[in-house]
Amino acid sequence: MSFPQLQKFSIAAARRFSFVFYIEYSSTRTSLLPSLPEKYDFRNTNPSAQQMSSINKHEENPQITPFETPSNDDFFEKMLSAIPNCCWPNLSSSPKFSWDANLGHHTALKSRDRFCPAVDDPDATSVDCHLDEAALLDSASKLSDHQINGVDSSVPKSFLLQQQLLFSKGVGGGVGAEVFSGGYSGLLALPLSLANGDSVDSRLLDDRSKHGSAEALYNGIPGSLHGNGETFHHRKAGRLPVQNYETPTVTVQIQSHGGASPGGTGTVLQKQRVRARRGQATDPHSIAERLRRERIAERMKALQELVPNTSKTDKASMLDEIIDYVKFLQLQVKVLSMSRMGGAAVEAPLVADISSQVADAGWRRNAAQTAAVGANDNLSVAEHQVAKLMEEDMGSAMQYLQGKGLCLMPISLATAFSTTTTYCNPITDNPHHQSSSNGGTSGGGNNHNNPLLASNRETPASPSLSALTVQSSAVGKGEGGGADAHVNDSTYAPKPC
Amino acid sequence: MNPHPSSCSNGRSIRTRFARRFLRALKKIGSKGSSSRPSPRDISWRCRRVKIAADASMASAVGPRRVWSRTMLNMLRSRSHACLHASRLGNSRRPGADRHAVGKRKRLVLKRKLPNRLGLNQVNQLRRLVPGGEAMDLDILLDETAHYIKCLATQVKVMRSIVDYCSA
Numbered sequence: 056m057s058f059p060q061l062q063k064f065s066i067a068a069a070r071r072f073s074f075v076f077y078i079e080y081s082s083t084r085t086s087l088l089p090s091l092p093e094k095y096d097f098r099n100t101n102p103s104a105q106q107m108s109s110i111n112k113h114e115e116n117p118q119i120t121p122f123e124t125p126s127n128d129d130f131f132e133k134m135l136s137a138i139p140n141c142c143w144p145n146l147s148s149s150p151k152f153s154w155d156a157n158l159g160h161h162t163a164l165k166s167r168d169r170f171c172p173a174v175d176d177p178d179a180t181s182v183d184c185h186l187d188e189a190a191l192l193d194s195a196s197k198l199s200d201h202q203i204n205g206v207d208s209s210v211p212k213s214f215l216l217q218q219q220l221l222f223s224k225g226v227g228g229g230v231g232a233e234v235f236s237g238g239y240s241g242l243l244a245l246p247l248s249l250a251n252g253d254s255v256d257s258r259l260l261d262d263r264s265k266h267g268s269a270e271a272l273y274n275g276i277p278g279s280l281h282g283n284g285e286t287f288h289h290r291k292a293g294r295l296p297v298q299n300y301e302t303p304t305v306t307v308q309i310q311s312h313g314g315a316s317p318g319g320t321g322t323v324l325q326k327q328r329v330r331a332r333r334g335q336a337t338d339p340h341s342i343a344e345r346l347r348r349e350r351i352a353e354r355m356k357a358l359q360e361l362v363p364n365t366s367k368t369d370k371a372s373m374l375d376e377i378i379d380y381v382k383f384l385q386l387q388v389k390v391l392s393m394s395r396m397g398g399a400a401v402e403a404p405l406v407a408d409i410s411s412q413v414a415d416a417g418w419r420r421n422a423a424q425t426a427a428v429g430a431n432d433n434l435s436v437a438e439h440q441v442a443k444l445m446e447e448d449m450g451s452a453m454q455y456l457q458g459k460g461l462c463l464m465p466i467s468l469a470t471a472f473s474t475t476t477t478y479c480n481p482i483t484d485n486p487h488h489q490s491s492s493n494g495g496t497s498g499g500g501n502n503h504n505n506p507l508l509a510s511n512r513e514t515p516a517s518p519s520l521s522a523l524t525v526q527s528s529a530v531g532k533g534e535g536g537g538a539d540a541h542v543n544d545s546t547y548a549p550k551p552c
Numbered sequence: 553m554n555p556h557p558s559s560c561s562n563g564r565s566i567r568t569r570f571a572r573r574f575l576r577a578l579k580k581i582g583s584k585g586s587s588s589r590p591s592p593r594d595i596s597w598r599c600r601r602v603k604i605a606a607d608a609s610m611a612s613a614v615g616p617r618r619v620w621s622r623t624m625l626n627m628l629r630s631r632s633h634a635c636l637h638a639s640r641l642g643n644s645r646r647p648g649a650d651r652h653a654v655g656k657r658k659r660l661v662l663k664r665k666l667p668n669r670l671g672l673n674q675v676n677q678l679r680r681l682v683p684g685g686e687a688m689d690l691d692i693l694l695d696e697t698a699h700y701i702k703c704l705a706t707q708v709k710v711m712r713s714i715v716d717y718c719s720a
Contacts (some may be wrong), residue, residue, distance in 0.1 A: 347691060354694035361701045374674035377697060381681045384704035390603035391711040440719070458715045 394458030566613050566703060571710045573609030578714075581605060603630060610707050618695050621703075623684025 355373055359365060362380045367373050441455055581601050608628050614621040678693060679685035682700050685693050 139672070181583040321701045347689075351694060354691055354698065358694060358698050358701070361698055361705075371674065374678065378674055378677050378681060379696065379700075381701060381704070384701065385681070385710045386710060388606055388704065388711065389603055390714060391708065392606055394715055455719060458719050460712075 390457065394454060567710055570610050570703075570707060571714075573613055574606055575607030575714070577609055578602065592643065606707060606711060610703055614623050614699075614703055618696060618699055619692070620683045620685070620700050621687060627683065628696035656687075 178548070355370060358377050359373055364375050365376045367376060581598060599632045609622060611621040611624040611628070675690060677686070678697060682693065682697050685696065688696065
């Protein structure tokens with residue numbers, strides 16, 4: 056995460072959790088803090104400035120130093136000056152230190168590499184420890200008074216910084232999250248702490264109805280930082296680096312980003328301005344819109360499963376596939392209903408119509424896969440049948456073939472197919488073409504039968520095909536008249552056989 | 553009945569229902585014409601009848617639960633009424649209807665070449681394809697399309713098996 060990003064994150068977190076800090080402290084002070092998990096029970100640890108500083112020493116300074124050291128004093132002064140008389144009673148250095156130290160300790164326990172850089176300036180932090188504590192407490196109180204969010208950056212930079220230092224040390228679960236209301240690199244720990252400290256946070260945030268915000272933060276850490284940073288940014292009266300000022304635009308969004316996550320309600324913190332989560336909105340219309348879009352996407356996925364052999368995930372192309380498939384199925388029903396009756400002559404116009412539709416739909420792939428006609432098994436039987444029918448009436452023969460999903464094809468073409476293709480359907484090939492008058496129709500009929508009813512058998516039935524060829528040639532007299540038409544029509548066919 | 557209105561997962565039940573109705577209709581149609589060499593007109597009429605029977609039996613097998621089946625049943629009913637009236641006046645109406653449908657398809661094909669913006673073109677096409685899809689929201693339309701596709705596939709399977717059985 057780049058530093059500016061960290062910054063934003065930290066600022067947002069600071070905003071969000073500044074009040075948490077306050078609560079935490081107050082409860083600590085008043086010993087009201089209920090059953091905190093042991094790891095979070097920092098109250099008992101023995102504080103010491105040295106401990107604090109030593110802890111701080113672990114954490115790096117690189118990320119913070121550029122900002123902290125030069126501006127720490129300013130930040131603290133600002134914070135102190137900005138803080139009104141708060142309700143932090145009996146702020147003594149030791150309790151503060153203990154608290155901070157404990158927090159820092161705890162955070163350090165769970166410190167991660169990312170956070171290491173956060174607090175690495177022992178000198179800077181230790182020196183300012185007492186100042187920080189007071190400032191933090193004051194700022195926290197101020198924050199609580201000012202609703203923390205975007206009112207005015209009552210949270211001095213140092214305050215946030217301190218929190219970040221403490222937080223970044225290890226993000227000891229919710230405690231870290233609570234404490235860490237700002238900071239820069241330490242904010243990285245925020246997601247960790249948030250993830251870990253759900254229970255703690257909820258307890259601590261209960262009284263402030265911050266639970267939602269904590270959740271929001273958990274859910275929308277990247278965004279929430281901005282939300283916090285927004286208010287923080289306000290406070291930074293020009294003392295902060297320029298980078299901080301970039302956050303407000305983002306923070307604003309993220310503030311509500313976190314707020315919207317709990318349930319899209321948007322109101323996370325008490326008196327916090329409701330802002331839309333990034334990419335989402337909080338008003339009912341957009342929520343309904345979002346739900347609708349999700350429903351549509353879900354149904355598109357279901358449709359994708361229905362349409363065979365589609366690898367498209369794009370919505371537009373998926374719609375194309377769906378449309379083609381529906382057309383294809385309707386076409387199949389039509390052809391199948393025709394296959395049982397009628398003659399070739401009558402079929403011709405209908406078939407021609409179908410062929411044009413098929414040509415336009417370009418439905419080849421699916422046709423090849425779905426139009427499996429179970430003619431493979433009784434191929435020889437069909438052959439005989441076709442031969443018989445052809446002697447009587449070409450139309451009925453065509454009908455029969457169409458019913459089976461087969462077509463007539465010149466032998467030359469069939470042999471070319473059988474030798475070159477990997478998958479094909481055993482197409483009954485018959486060089487015996489109809490008279491020229493029927494040639495067109497039969498060609499047309501063959502045409503759409505090919506794309507429509509090609510079987511999806513993978514193995515080429517070359518042996519059977521050649522047998523067919525031989526047999527057919529024996530039966531009929533090959534005519535080259537319709538060959539051209541067939542060749543042209545065969546272009547519509549799927550993988551030839 | 554089908555416990556899953558959103559899916560033909562109980563395709564077996566829909567399949568059997570459809571098969572039964574369709575076979576019944578086919579029997580009726582078969583009994584009407586008996587000449588060995590039916591005239592082309594009769595053949596085309598029979599083809600249409602078969603297709604109508606297929607659609608009607610499918611729609612009635614699905615039941616009025618689905619928008620598309622309801623629309624289809626209404627369409628068929630109105631068409632049959634129109635045909636009845638037409639038959640009284642003469643048998644000139646049916647081919648006209650068919651030609652009209654053909655023309656409609658060609659128009660549909662032409663429109664497809666327009667530039668596609670936000671998939672609106674395709675959505676409109678889909679609306680035209682699915683019966684009753686004109687007045688549906690997109691999500692309902694997609695739902696109906698899914699069910700329609702399932703039932704069409706069932707229809708094709710049944711019809712093909714019938715053809716295979718008859719011709720084998």
